[in-house]
Amino acid sequence: MEPIIHLKDVSMVYGCNGTRTTALGGISFDILPGEFVVITGESGSGKSTLLTILGGLQVPTGGAVRIGVADLSALPADGLADFRRETIGFVFQAYHLLPYLTARENVMVPMSLERVSPREKVERADALLASVGLAGKEDRLPSQLSGGESQRVAIARALVHDPPVLMADEPTGNLDSATGEQILDLFSEWNGRGKTVLMVTHNKANLSRATRFIRLRDGQVEEDRMLQSPPAEPVAV
Amino acid sequence: MNIRKLAWKNLLRRKSRAVFTGLGIFLGIATFVAISSITSQMEGAVQDQLDRFGANIVVSPRAEQVSLGFGNIALGGTEVAHSRLTMEDKGRIASIHHKDRIRSVVPFLMTAVDVSGKNLVWMGLPGTDVAGARPWWKIQGRAELQPGEVLLGAEAAALLGKGPGRTVTVGSRSYRVAGVLQPTGEKEDGMVVADIADVQALAKKPGAVTYFEVAALCKDCPVEDIVAQIRQALPGARVSAIRQVVESRKAAVDQLRRLGLGVSAIVLLIGGLMVLVTVMGGVQERTREIGVLRAVGFRKRSIFSLLFWETGWVSLFSSLLGAGTGIAVAYLASPVFGIEHPSVVFSPAIFGAVAGLSLGLIGAIPPARRAASLSPTEAIRTL
Numbered sequence: 217m218e219p220i221i222h223l224k225d226v227s228m229v230y231g232c233n234g235t236r237t238t239a240l241g242g243i244s245f246d247i248l249p250g251e252f253v254v255i256t257g258e259s260g261s262g263k264s265t266l267l268t269i270l271g272g273l274q275v276p277t278g279g280a281v282r283i284g285v286a287d288l289s290a291l292p293a294d295g296l297a298d299f300r301r302e303t304i305g306f307v308f309q310a311y312h313l314l315p316y317l318t319a320r321e322n323v324m325v326p327m328s329l330e331r332v333s334p335r336e337k338v339e340r341a342d343a344l345l346a347s348v349g350l351a352g353k354e355d356r357l358p359s360q361l362s363g364g365e366s367q368r369v370a371i372a373r374a375l376v377h378d379p380p381v382l383m384a385d386e387p388t389g390n391l392d393s394a395t396g397e398q399i400l401d402l403f404s405e406w407n408g409r410g411k412t413v414l415m416v417t418h419n420k421a422n423l424s425r426a427t428r429f430i431r432l433r434d435g436q437v438e439e440d441r442m443l444q445s446p447p448a449e450p451v452a453v
Numbered sequence: 454m455n456i457r458k459l460a461w462k463n464l465l466r467r468k469s470r471a472v473f474t475g476l477g478i479f480l481g482i483a484t485f486v487a488i489s490s491i492t493s494q495m496e497g498a499v500q501d502q503l504d505r506f507g508a509n510i511v512v513s514p515r516a517e518q519v520s521l522g523f524g525n526i527a528l529g530g531t532e533v534a535h536s537r538l539t540m541e542d543k544g545r546i547a548s549i550h551h552k553d554r555i556r557s558v559v560p561f562l563m564t565a566v567d568v569s570g571k572n573l574v575w576m577g578l579p580g581t582d583v584a585g586a587r588p589w590w591k592i593q594g595r596a597e598l599q600p601g602e603v604l605l606g607a608e609a610a611a612l613l614g615k616g617p618g619r620t621v622t623v624g625s626r627s628y629r630v631a632g633v634l635q636p637t638g639e640k641e642d643g644m645v646v647a648d649i650a651d652v653q654a655l656a657k658k659p660g661a662v663t664y665f666e667v668a669a670l671c672k673d674c675p676v677e678d679i680v681a682q683i684r685q686a687l688p689g690a691r692v693s694a695i696r697q698v699v700e701s702r703k704a705a706v707d708q709l710r711r712l713g714l715g716v717s718a719i720v721l722l723i724g725g726l727m728v729l730v731t732v733m734g735g736v737q738e739r740t741r742e743i744g745v746l747r748a749v750g751f752r753k754r755s756i757f758s759l760l761f762w763e764t765g766w767v768s769l770f771s772s773l774l775g776a777g778t779g780i781a782v783a784y785l786a787s788p789v790f791g792i793e794h795p796s797v798v799f800s801p802a803i804f805g806a807v808a809g810l811s812l813g814l815i816g817a818i819p820p821a822r823r824a825a826s827l828s829p830t831e832a833i834r835t836l
Contacts (some may be wrong), residue, residue, distance in 0.1 A: 235622070268829075294753065301749065316463060316743070324454035325454060325459070327454050328455050328459055328754055329751065329752075334455075373749065
């Protein structure tokens with residue numbers, strides 16, 4: 217099977233005032249479609265940097281990154297934006313909902329650039345909110361939602377374009393364990409539909425849902441282990 | 454949800470910032486519209502007043518100064534007119550190309566006549582034109598003259614011992630005194646003013662005219678053109694513009710306009726800078742939000758567009774509000790500036806609204822470009 221994500225000698229070096237910090241020191245691995253990969257590591261191990269590179273939010277200083285057929289190193293800024301919109305769903309630890317928009321409107325934000333009728337946008341947003349268990353809360357502002365509900369809205373927003381890859385940075389970091397489990401259930405459900413999930417986390421409890429485990433240390437892959445088989449019918453890019 | 458709605462929602466959330474952003478434009482446009490409206494109306498008022506002040510072109514027969522002498526003894530000189538003016542020339546003056554710029558053509562005939570044993574200068578002009586030709590005269594009695602009636606200058610009235618309602622006699626003919634001028638300090642004080650037909654009859658010069666006073670409407674006055682056209686119509690006449698009056702009209706109006714434009718430009722510049730500073734500050738504050746938008750696939754152009762729409766909404770509303778306020782202020786303040794009949798002048802308001810919107814959008818360009826060029830990495834570091 218062709219990998220959906222291919223990394224070869226990817227390095228990331230930050231430089232500031234003559235000081236150079238190596239966040240990633242030339243790592244390589246492939247991820248197959250439908251895998252649920254949990255990436256862990258200590259603070260400063262480079263896991264968040266890796267996630268932003270995989271998500272097309274920044275370009276590595278060295279190496280090659282290919283997701284599907286897209287060579288991220290070669291894409292211009294607008295090409296990366298299109299790539300993020302069409303291929304990647306992002307979920308952040310702090311949700312990062314726009315506070316002045318309702319749950320429905322937050323889910324509709326990525327659709328702002330689409331030439332789709334407002335009615336269709338609303339229907340899609342409401343359907344996604346219902347799928348993450350927020351039916352009836354579409355008109356609530358983020359300030360009127362609990363942490364778990366806010367993260368569900370963020371997940372719905374990430375899934376709005378039905379991306380083949382979902383990336384999450386500590387998605388349960390701000391939630392209690394019960395709510396965190398519910399969020400992980402959503403990721404598992406999504407993964408169960410053949411989508412690829414990459415999740416950065418400190419929490420080893422999250423490993424129970426993963427099919428693969430990658431541990432980073434000082435910008436290198438310290439451990440890369442298969443935990444279980446991915447779903448039968450993975451979705452490619 | 455689209456970019457316009459996203460921009461609108463963000464404005465509603467940050468009302469105080471939006472108000473502050475729009476405040477500069479609002480003040481600038483309100484000031485511009487108010488000053489422009491007032492100066493425009495003052496222009497008209499000054500124009501009316503100056504036009505009412507009287508004539509600005511004098512048409513007289515061309516004359517030549519002839520020196521008289523005998524040997525080395527100078528005997529003074531005299532003016533020899535090449536031609537004479539007549540009442541028919543009024544029609545010629547009134548039919549020049551720029552005839553629409555001519556408010557009035559008033560013929561005058563001057564002659565010296567013995568009145569009740571006193572030799573006085575008579576000034577003849579159409580009886581109905583007295584008020585228009587000499588608006589500054591203050592008359593005790595009636596200003597409009599009928600045939601057979603006269604106005605007496607203050608000194609002439611004192612000399613003759615006559616007042617309104619009395620009669621003065623010239624030869625066998627009597628003239629009723631319709632009014633007496635209050636002292637003007639000019640030659641009119643010693644004159645008798647009568648209908649031109651009566652003066653022509655007294656001078657035994659039917660149809661004769663000593664000079665014409667022409668009042669041209671002088672907004673952007675092409676007075677040189679009017680003078681040239683009258684010269685062409687009356688080749689034997691000397692046509693001279695009272696340039697000082699014309700120039701002072703232009704200068705007064707231009708000064709007002711320059712003052713208005715100067716003040717408005719300064720206020721608008723400050724307004725533009727306020728937009729730039731507040732929107733730039735907003736971009737700094739919203740780095741995280743911009744990062745989220747970039748993460749979900751907003752292109753640079755979309756971020757630029759979002760900032761543009763936000764500033765566009767603010768600029769549009771503050772410009773319209775400023776234009777409306779400017780009109781209202783100008784209307785209410787008109788009496789303070791001596792405008793007797795205030796009116797609503799829409800052209801500065803339309804220009805102001807468009808200028809305010811443009812200024813706001815121009816002011817938004819640097820911060821919008823900064824927001825658009827913000828790399829997702831830079832923004833995402835704050836996430």
